[in-house]
């Protein structure tokens with residue numbers, strides 16, 4: 410197994426992300442509510458849930474997690490485990506759930522863990538791979554094939570920009586069958602410079618998906634894409 414970059418100050422997680430998530434609790438409240446609705450609608454036939462990149466689970470609702478008998482969490486950030494326990498431990502222990510933690514790189518760890526009786530949730534990590542690794546396009550391209558036999562779901566950054574690029578009127582969740590691209594942004598009146606997070610091909614074409622507006626900070630806006638996939 411390749412040595413992985415364990416870091417308290419990673420570009421997509423670590424202490425800076427915990428600080429930001431804590432400070433922005435109120436700003437992120439709408440997103441947490443929308444994610445909770447989406448996650449509660451997801452009913453995979455599995456007793457074990459693998460969380461990929463959960464960090465401390467700032468955006469994950471107890472109600473959803475407590476549905477499973479076992480959770481396996483994989484994260485690069487060494488501070489994620491104790492903080493996840495602080496945020497969710499009491500509620501999860503009360504539900505009798507067993508939590509296993511893997512401190513590592515999911516690209517190395519996940520293939521050896523997968524089995525048909527588990528579901529996998531990528532927790533806002535796949536749109537961040539570009540800032541973590543140079544081979545992110547290869548990794549994202551190989552994922553749907555690797556996950557063929559399991560229930561999986563992901564919420565991830567699709568596009569981001571300065572807040573001023575998004576008209577107030579379109580900052581609402583919506584569902585559609587086709588993926589968001591630059592022409593979708595234009596048709597919604599979204600202007601200016603947008604960062605494409607490279608996640609446009611993750612979900613199958615013509616597949617139901619939900620787009621969630623997220624004010625990451627008072628200045629930064631993200632469109633998150635959320636979708637669920639059943640075994641082929």
Ligand SMILES: C[S@@+](CC[C@H](N)C(=O)[O-])C[C@H]1O[C@@H](n2cnc3c(N)ncnc32)[C@H](O)[C@@H]1O
Nearest residue numbers: 422462463464466467468484485486514515532
């Ligand atoms: C934006 S944070 C996710 C936030 C999380 N959903 C929450 O509710 O707080 C992305 C997380 O993915 C983790 N991560 C990034 N690349 C990873 C990889 N290759 N393997 C495992 N974890 C990874 C980071 O350490 C970080 O904790």
